[in-house]
Amino acid sequence: MPEGKFCNKKPVETEEELKALLGDTGGKQYYEEMKSLDVDQALLWKTIQNTLKSRMKTWLEICAHCGMCADSCFLYLINDQDPKQVPAYKIQSTLGEIVKRKGKVNNEFMRMVMETAWAKCTCCNRCGMYCPHGIDMGVMFGYLRGLCYQQGFVPWEMKIGAGMHRVYRAQMDVTDEDFVETFEWMVEEYEEDYPGLEVPVDKEGADILYTVNAREVKHYPEDLAEAAILFHLAGENWTVPTSGWEQTSLAMFAGDWAACKMQVEHVYAAMERLKPKRMVGTECGHAHRATVVEGPYWAGRSTGKPPVESIHYVEWLAEALREGKLKIDPSKRLKKPVTLQDSCNYVRNNGLKDITREIMSYIVEPGYFKEMSPNREHNYCCGGGGGFNGIGLFRPQRNKALITKRDQILNVGAEMVIAPCHNCWDAIRDLEEEYKIGIKWSFLKPLVISMVEIPEHLKLQE
């Protein structure tokens, strides 16, 4: 059977298709169909010829097989230094092999490629820092995922995630109406505590356009309220768009290039429509990578930048604390061993390593902040990046991958891990659930709210 009912080369385009695919519990039929899915070898080779550019061609050719990348990969280390987990091997035996064979690979091979691309690499890009030639296997795996997606060899949840973006322009089934309604609901819940709290919707020319992660709207809407509260206390002139509010891109994890472009153009359209001075995104790593770092290229923007200056939440927060827009009550700073999870997507990939530490200096009592080892751009992936967290089929591999982070946290003796990234936050929660090491984990927003001084004119009057 070449094309399955669920597992095929066609992206999910409609709500009905999405529901049908979700109805296939755990992707049971989907993965069964995958076993007999044909590889369109001609299409694969044509795509490679059109899209495999000189950088990756060179990388594939100049790899000296020196093995320097091995120890840089946490999946290699945690899997008993299995040679098959060496990054260079992983990419050469998949993408390298497909190129060498000019796309003439079979079904079984593609299923091996899928497992390698999603369960043996989180696209954390750490190997790229240690390769003497600067070869970044993470970047190549991101590309390889695109080839897999085109051929239909993509984990069930990733196909759904990309489909969500195509149907809802959000990673979950959250409509524009749901978004605005939920944000307003949250403001209603909190406005008694914070007089004057509001959510300005679709305001043109605001200083800040705020974009979020659909998971916040769906399951943790407190996060929206917390963002509103901090903008309110900081006296910011901010707004959210009625449409184009989703900053994340599971399409990027899935390798659905067309959906990546659709999603990010949708956000850029909101920027162009509302003309804010800046865009601030929520505490999410891959959302920043998708919308701010890679998005401009997907959208074909010659500047390599989004339409307006776009920053991560940690950049806004550090600025607000530095400039005194938000003031911390020193007596309420964290007085217990605290560590910080560096998100690969905006630390290693976007250089925001010092700014998060500046925030720590404001919110943690001196002497209580502990650095994980390694840290900053050398930090390891949380263990669930690049979509790994969400893939049921590879859950055992993911759970093993969490051990790296678990031990880093245990070694530093932290009681709390601050994780200003949705994916890291989820992974750390999961590792606590899986291994029960007795830690707490948090985003920045609730911590800052618990210690921020409320300006006199915004105080609750009894």
Place this chain on the structure above:
Amino acid sequence: MFKKILFATSATEACDHAARVAFNMAKSYDAQICILHVLGVPTRGFSQVVLDVKTKEKVTLDDEYIAWVEEEIKVHYSKQIATVQNYEIKVVIGLPHREILRAARETAPDLIVMGGSTGDDEDSVYKKSMVGSTLQRVAKVAPCPLLVVNRPAASFWGGMSNVVFGTDFSKASDAAFRFALKLVKALDCELHIFHALDIGSMHLGRSMTQDEIESNLRESLRRIRGRYIPEMKDIPEYDFEVWEGIPYVEIVKYAREKHADLIIMAHHTQKASQEDTRLGSNIEQVIVRAGCPVISINR
């Protein structure tokens, strides 16, 4: 006055006493009862996996499982369901407090009924990914009165004749008073107004002299007379008292003495505590300790 009741339940023994009250009320007041059960947040990304409330095993979410849970709930409450006219079972996915509040916002019930704290059960399927208990979070912002039955002893609710209203003279207490008034009028019962003078935490480092206590007691009685009594012209039976002590203990004692079937109190819109997940404020302590259901009102 209770036409629509939202009963949020884990559908396990922990909620059985709350169930008795919820169904009893639905039957007595001909109310529509919506039985709401929250499955929990599916694990990460698009993994559709939740933990089953009873077996604590990982289950993949699908329509079949949800239908099965609905059926289980129907069986668990089969006897009670038979006693009510109008019921519906809703099984949803998410964080319990958030989904209860969402349902309350969507269906605008007259009352939410919940069981008490499930405690610090290590293997509770409702992950403590957020600080504060479900109860605290719902009580803080519920758009309607919230009735909580924490102890089994609090659940045998054969109609109502004695209602205790505990006040601290706050704005929120005024709202609770208006509700209490409406309730005693509609259900024709006695109203007992009570204030407890806090002689503990308020005066750290110094104990009040007996003269101070007594003068404060008189002042509080005067406030009750001035604030509430004028509005109680059509209430045939009421009384009021002020005692000194630890407020929540005094309220529970007073309710016991008055054979109260219900305590009504305000929940202040204080932020749910960040660190401490134990029940903290007076009303929360009353909920934990009272021998009858407690209604919490925040607006």
